[in-house]
Amino acid sequence: MSDDATAAAPEALQVALDLEQLPGGARSAVEAVLMVIDEPVTEEEVAQALELPVEDVGALLDELAKEYADSARGFVLRRLGGGWRIYTRPEYAPVVERFLLGGQQARLxxxxxxxxxxxAYRQPVSRARIGAIRGVNVDGVVRTLLARGMVTEVGHEPTAGAVLYGTTDLFLQxxxxxxxxxxxxxxxYLPSAEVLEELAAEGLA
Incomplete structure (x- = not known):
């Protein structure tokens, strides 16, 4: 072991001992982290911050998620988009929406x-292609989705150079x-082969 590693070991041990001396131990320490994050956090990130084994953090997160779900709290702990975060319990979404928006329509x-x-299903996809599929101009709608952080620019078409769009982690959440x-x-949800053949014969597919 190098001198640097030897010097770092007591410091890491001290952090672990401090966690054990806290009222709720490592479990409450994980909860404290979850209460201050704005974006989903991975098990590895929590483990690194608290100097705990990743396996232990994963077990604690699973334990907390089950406890919150079983106790009918107003919130749940979920693993979405590759990370963990506390979310409003789905049943209470209308309550939170009313509080935050004062009754304004927030749905898409x-x-x-x-x-x-x-x-979501055709990404990466250009605005022109989206419009062709929907049969309408989608410029305004795409701008709205960009503003809400549900989609983002992910590149350009090799030939035409058109901007390509894809969904974001927020979409997954x-x-x-x-x-x-x-x-x-x-x-x-797609029409059967027979229906598609009929539409093609009529020039509608």
Missing amino acids: TQAALETLAVI RMGLDSLDDLPALAP
């Missing part, structure tokens, strides 16, 4: 939801997804 419009769905792999399959 139908047009915004449809545009967001196209981006709001949709309750851990990754894009968790998006519902589209197949059950």
Whole structure:
């Protein structure tokens, strides 16, 4: 072991001993971190900050998540977008929305939801392609989604140079997804092969 590692070891041990001496120990220390974060935090980040094994932090987070869910608190602890964060319990979303917005409409419009769905399933996708799929001009809707942080620019088309859009981590959080792999399959909602053939024959597909 190097001299630097030897010097660092007592300091790390002291942090661990301090956690043990706190009223709630490591468990409450993890809770304290969760209460001050604005973005989801990974198990590795918490473990590094508290000088704890990642496996222990993961177990504590699972324990806290179960406790919050079982005790019908107004909040839940969830792992979304690759990180952990405390969220309002879904049943209380209308209450929080009313408090924060004074009754103002905060939900996305139908047009915004449809545009967001196209981006989520076809990303990276250009604004022109989104408009072609929806059959309407989507410039204003895309600007709204950008402003709300649900989508972001992810690159440019190699040939035309058009901006390509994709969803953000905030989208995953709001949709309750851990990754894009968790998006519902589209197949059950698509027309059957027979219907598509009929539409093609009529020039509508």
